Amino acid sequence: MSLTAKVREHYSPAGLTDRIKSALGPEGQPLTVGQLAQLDQFHTRGILATTELAGAAGLDASNRVLDLGCGVGGPARYLAATFGCAVTGIDLSPDFIDAAIYLTARCELSDRVTFQVGDALHLPFGDGAFDAVFLQHVAMNIEDRASLYAELRRILAPGGRFATYDVVLRDGDVVYPVPWARDGSTSFLLSDGDTRAALEQAGFKATLWRDDTQTASDWFKGAMAGPPPSGPNLGLVMGPDFPAIVGNLGRNIRENRVGVLSAVLISH
Numbered sequence: 688m689s690l691t692a693k694v695r696e697h698y699s700p701a702g703l704t705d706r707i708k709s710a711l712g713p714e715g716q717p718l719t720v721g722q723l724a725q726l727d728q729f730h731t732r733g734i735l736a737t738t739e740l741a742g743a744a745g746l747d748a749s750n751r752v753l754d755l756g757c758g759v760g761g762p763a764r765y766l767a768a769t770f771g772c773a774v775t776g777i778d779l780s781p782d783f784i785d786a787a788i789y790l791t792a793r794c795e796l797s798d799r800v801t802f803q804v805g806d807a808l809h810l811p812f813g814d815g816a817f818d819a820v821f822l823q824h825v826a827m828n829i830e831d832r833a834s835l836y837a838e839l840r841r842i843l844a845p846g847g848r849f850a851t852y853d854v855v856l857r858d859g860d861v862v863y864p865v866p867w868a869r870d871g872s873t874s875f876l877l878s879d880g881d882t883r884a885a886l887e888q889a890g891f892k893a894t895l896w897r898d899d900t901q902t903a904s905d906w907f908k909g910a911m912a913g914p915p916p917s918g919p920n921l922g923l924v925m926g927p928d929f930p931a932i933v934g935n936l937g938r939n940i941r942e943n944r945v946g947v948l949s950a951v952l953i954s955h
């Protein structure tokens with residue numbers, strides 16, 4: 688099986704859209720982005736992190752935004768609803784794209800947010816097609832970072848912004864399974880330094896480079912201390928071992944095996 692197929696298989700929960708439909712109940716009133724935040728923000732610190740990164744990227748309604756590795760589309764819907772911009776979501780997983788399209792219709796945002804299945808290393812867009820690219824908790828699955836960052840620079844207009852929020856390698860062996868991989872065969876973490884070097888090599892210059900590891904660790908401590916979220920949540924997307932998988936990520940962060948990085952860079 689190819690690496691791409693293995694990653695796609697990891698993110699292929701059978702019957703996801705049907706399970707989301709039953710959990711959300713009857714289609715009446717439009718849903719808000721906030722109502723879905725426990726379900727559709729598939730990264731550490733959820734919508735808080737998306738809000739911070741979007742603020743740092745400085746978007747406006749005229750921007751053409753790509754959310755790469757968009758999952759079930761929560762961040763893409765947040766960007767469109769908050770800034771009024773047009774957002775395209777791309778993801779390897781047909782199941783996630785199907786759910787993303789359904790949830791976007793329920794939020795009445797389909798005129799501004801569109802989705803398609805695709806691979807980050809072979810994007811179906813022309814040069815300079817976007818003003819901003821978001822990449823949240825995706826690079827960990829991509830071995831060939833040089834090609835990833837070169838592809839992002841290609842599809843960004845000159846001066847375009849690349850906003851990323853990712854897990855980085857620190858000083859220990861990762862305890863698996865984690866949300867992005869069941870074992871090390873589909874996990875490709877880089878250190879902060881190697882990530883920055885790869886981005887600079889591809890032609891990006893950082894305007895924000897922030898270590899969010901302590902913030903993430905504090906957030907996990909609070910989340911683990913409280914009851915599990917009520918209502919539709921990421922357990923629907925990640926399956927029954929969701930608590931154990933998320934617990935491992937919290938442990939990896941707490942024990943400094945991995946870190947969490949927020950960055951905004953300009954293509955130059």
Ligand SMILES: C[S@@+](CC[C@H](N)C(=O)[O-])C[C@H]1O[C@@H](n2cnc3c(N)ncnc32)[C@H](O)[C@@H]1O
Pocket residue numbers: 694695698727728729730755756757758759760761762777778779780783805806807808822823824825828829866867
């Ligand atoms: C942990 S989820 C994050 C989803 C979303 N960015 C969010 O924060 O809600 C990682 C996502 O990256 C996608 N992904 C991984 N490798 C990819 C690739 N080569 N091309 C496109 N998407 C990819 C997966 O399918 C999955 O939806």
